Amino acid sequence: MVELAFSTNAYTEYALPEAVRRIADRGYEGVELLGDDPHAYFPAFDHERERALSEALDETGISVSNINANTAMGYYDDAPPSAFFEPSIITADDGDRTWRIAYTKRAIDLAAAVGAPAVCLATGRPLPGNPPERAREYLLDSLHEILDYAEPREVEVGIEFEPELLVECTTDVLELIDEIGRDSLGVNLDIGHAAVYGEDVAEAIYRSAGRITGIHLEDIEGGRRGKHYHRIPGEGDLDFRTVFDSLDDIGYEGFATLELYTYSDDPDHAATRAYEVLAQY
Template sequence: MVSLAFSTNAYTDYSLLEAVERIAGHGYAGVEILGDEPHAYFPSFDEQEIDRLATALADVDVAVANVNANTAMGYYDDAPPTPFFEPSVIRADDSARRWRIEYTKRAIDLAAATGAPAISLTSGQPVPGTEPAEAERLLHESLREILEYADEKGVDVGIEYEPDLLVGETDDVLELVEAVGHDRLGVNLDVGHAAVSGEDVHTAIRRAAGHITGVHLEDIVGGRGGTHYHRIPGEGDLDFRAIFDAFDDVGYDGYATLELYTYPDEPDRAARESFEALARYL
């Protein structure tokens, strides 16, 4: 049976420890850790911070579902207000790509330290001057090193596909998983990303069966082919009954994490209403 989790990336006006406590208070079994500012930005997230996090998790009896290493906004002094994925693992600039690989390893360290089964990572988007074929080569090269490290630590790496990125839909991520051929590589399946890509979400889940390391949940206005803006379940048009039936059909019994970073002013409402909307499907 799927367990519900909630991402701390909705609680960016709160400390990480406050976010964990609030999420647990809404009944969630798991919490996803934002591996970025203002929560766990790894260059400044030291052993003492990890110990405090472990204590907070134990105090409220909640598990870490995933370490979300999709963004690294803390890298920039003037990062834009919307999430983006630079520096990515497909940057042709060797120093920037090296920084991102090491950053991803620190996410793996945090997952191992907290008992999280996986981290999530995006491919990034090819920047001008980097042909898609070269970006794909760089992705494979980066993943080889990341996966070797992940295997040593006992942590899975889920690639989260997203429209307009190099790995942008289910076909892309499954081709990548097959081509790389490493047991630790899988899919962090975001149901909204599948929908806005024009896919049937329940079909995407069934196609990814056996490779799903984690799940992101949100609603999408317009459903299939709809607008990419994460909403509380019930505020959009996704069929969550069909989604949870698909999880059951493929035997997925991991965490499904609400990712509602779009509600920074109302994270408690987002957490509460999401749990109320989805608990019936568990």
């Protein structure tokens, strides 16, 4: 049975322990932790902050669905527009790439500490001066090092594809998983990203069966090839009955996490309304 979780990336106006409490108060079984500023930006996420987080998790009894390590915006004082996923695990700068690998290992440490089954990771874009074929070599090397660290800690790594990234669709991520050839690598399947790319969402789910480390949910206006703007379920055009039926068909029993960072001005409303809509499934 699929359980519902909600990402703290909608609660960036709140400290992480308070975000956890608010999500639990809205009925969710799970919470995804944002592995970035202002929540768990790992260079600043010390033992005191981890202890406060653990106290909130113990108090509420909520489970951690995933550590979202897709971005590391805390790295920059003034990030350029192209740097949303930078430094990435495919960046051409050896020092920046090493920093990002180490950052991901810290996310894995947090996952192990709070009992999260997985971390998710985006590949980033091949920026000028870093052609895709070279970026892929960096990707493979980086992932093997990350997986070497994750496997003894019993944490899976889910690649989250997104249009315009090096890995941007279901076909890309499944080919990557096959090429890496390690059971600890899977896909954090973002349903909205599949739709925006133009994929049939049910087909993306069926193709990913047995390789899903987690699910991200949001509605998309325009459905397939719609606008990439995360909306509360019911405010776009995605068919969530089909989504949940497909997940049931493949026997998926993990978390489906609402990722509604676009509602940071009123996350309580977004979390409450999303739960009301999706609990019926």
